[in-house]
Amino acid sequence: MTKTTISEFREAVYQKVTYRPAAILDLVDALTIAGHVNSPVSMSETPVFRRKFSSVYDALVHGDLGDDLKNVLNNSQDDSWETIAGYEIHAIDATPNERMAAETLADRGALKAQQKEPVRYGHKYSWLVRLVKSGTSWAAPEDVERISTATTDTKLAAQQVKDLAVRNKHPKVVTADSRYRDKHFLGAFAGLENTYALVRLQNNQKLSQEPHPKPEGSLGAPLKHGADFQLTAIPCEVDASEEFLLGKQKVRVRVWNKLHFKRLAKVTGSVVCVEFLKDDGTPRYKRPIWLFWTGPVAVKPQDLCRMYLWRFAIEHMFRFLKQHLGLNSNRSCDLKSLERWMWMVALAYWQLLLIRDKVKPDRPAWHPRKKDGQDKALTPAQAQRSAQIFLLQSGTPAANTRPAGKGRGRQQGYCPAPRKRFEIVFKTKKLQNRPKTC
Numbered sequence: 001m002t003k004t005t006i007s008e009f010r011e012a013v014y015q016k017v018t019y020r021p022a023a024i025l026d027l028v029d030a031l032t033i034a035g036h037v038n039s040p041v042s043m044s045e046t047p048v049f050r051r052k053f054s055s056v057y058d059a060l061v062h063g064d065l066g067d068d069l070k071n072v073l074n075n076s077q078d079d080s081w082e083t084i085a086g087y088e089i090h091a092i093d094a095t096p097n098e099r100m101a102a103e104t105l106a107d108r109g110a111l112k113a114q115q116k117e118p119v120r121y122g123h124k125y126s127w128l129v130r131l132v133k134s135g136t137s138w139a140a141p142e143d144v145e146r147i148s149t150a151t152t153d154t155k156l157a158a159q160q161v162k163d164l165a166v167r168n169k170h171p172k173v174v175t176a177d178s179r180y181r182d183k184h185f186l187g188a189f190a191g192l193e194n195t196y197a198l199v200r201l202q203n204n205q206k207l208s209q210e211p212h213p214k215p216e217g218s219l220g221a222p223l224k225h226g227a228d229f230q231l232t233a234i235p236c237e238v239d240a241s242e243e244f245l246l247g248k249q250k251v252r253v254r255v256w257n258k259l260h261f262k263r264l265a266k267v268t269g270s271v272v273c274v275e276f277l278k279d280d281g282t283p284r285y286k287r288p289i290w291l292f293w294t295g296p297v298a299v300k301p302q303d304l305c306r307m308y309l310w311r312f313a314i315e316h317m318f319r320f321l322k323q324h325l326g327l328n329s330n331r332s333c334d335l336k337s338l339e340r341w342m343w344m345v346a347l348a349y350w351q352l353l354l355i356r357d358k359v360k361p362d363r364p365a366w367h368p369r370k371k372d373g374q375d376k377a378l379t380p381a382q383a384q385r386s387a388q389i390f391l392l393q394s395g396t397p398a399a400n401t402r403p404a405g406k407g408r409g410r411q412q413g414y415c416p417a418p419r420k421r422f423e424i425v426f427k428t429k430k431l432q433n434r435p436k437t438c
Helices: 006-016 021-034 040-045 054-062 069-075 153-167 183-187 301-310 313-324 335-355 380-385 387-394
Strands: 088-098 109-111 120-131 139-147 172-176 195-200 206-209 228-230 240-246 249-261 264-277 289-293
Touching: 006 021, 006 069, 006 335, 021 040, 021 054, 021 335, 021 380, 021 387, 040 054, 054 335, 069 139, 069 153, 088 139, 088 153, 088 301, 088 313, 120 153, 120 313, 120 335, 139 153, 139 313, 139 335, 153 172, 153 183, 153 195, 172 301, 183 195, 183 264, 195 301, 240 301, 249 301, 264 301, 289 301, 313 335, 313 380, 335 380, 335 387, 380 387
Parallel strands: 088 172, 172 195
Antiparallel strands: 088 120, 109 120, 120 139, 195 289, 206 228, 206 249, 240 249, 249 264, 264 289
């Protein structure tokens, strides 16, 4: 794929939006330069939003982003983006949108909480992103889906990975935290080509080795599981081991091959142990990082370590989206409006990604400008500081505003019915019996 310019990207998005394209693109531009978002309607006050504030509601409620937007994002990726061992690195994770008092919001469920914390209620959204450059927080959103109460994080993530494999035929690795170590997510990789998983394990995880061959002439089905492989009592013999420097930190990585989960015998992989070492060679932390790798055993242990550590860029992306692009600032009770808002935030982040090397740097005086004698690459927040001038100078493919008459408003005597109230959906009886805090 060739390198996509910001003009080509904006034109492609504009052509794919099937309803209210001009208002949607203006709203995406307003988000791109915002810096701080109090509410969606506040975006109508930005210089790049050329319409009245009512167009914000119109774009969110009636706008249609089309069905082919994911292909646009896939085709906009650059061949120069970093890979490891020839693999594109992707990350998947879910982020909550807490709505404690939104009684008229449908399909509201209990969110993840610590054992002694009160339960929180709201929605969760599953994000699939392509990581762009290691050592930075830049990522390219590829898919955003709301996790309904009728499914789970891992089931939806599995479907997102399958869809990604259809759109993108390049060799790739999908990294995820320990939440995704179950049969639903890992089972999706059994029938995929050039798509592999690198998932974190719990420290007390138990796996199985390959079974011994069945004796000839014996009755019964072949064995599926061999001896247990307990992470708390690992054997001394390893299939691969490597020590290297990651920056100034010494790291040791050990690998054991031909292992599987008892609930998912069809997916065979490798267990990877990542340890950070002190100068005397002893572990720096009490517990290592345990990973499960479904790809080829020929990949170096050092590369597997770098793949997973790069995953934390998605956490930095979530923080930026919430603080500077108003990820959770839409408090509407319309599910379509909320989902469109998430996609508009993703498109605004894409615009920052594509203009990061084109804008004139506007770093604060106290920010470092050089690293190893070269200019430091702009962060998302720094690119956003310079985005307004760039967008105003580059123009927009969106149609200009047209004169419109005065709205008629509500008819005399109209009295809207009260909004329907929805009960909170609990997936387990344990949470259902806990007291509500809203």
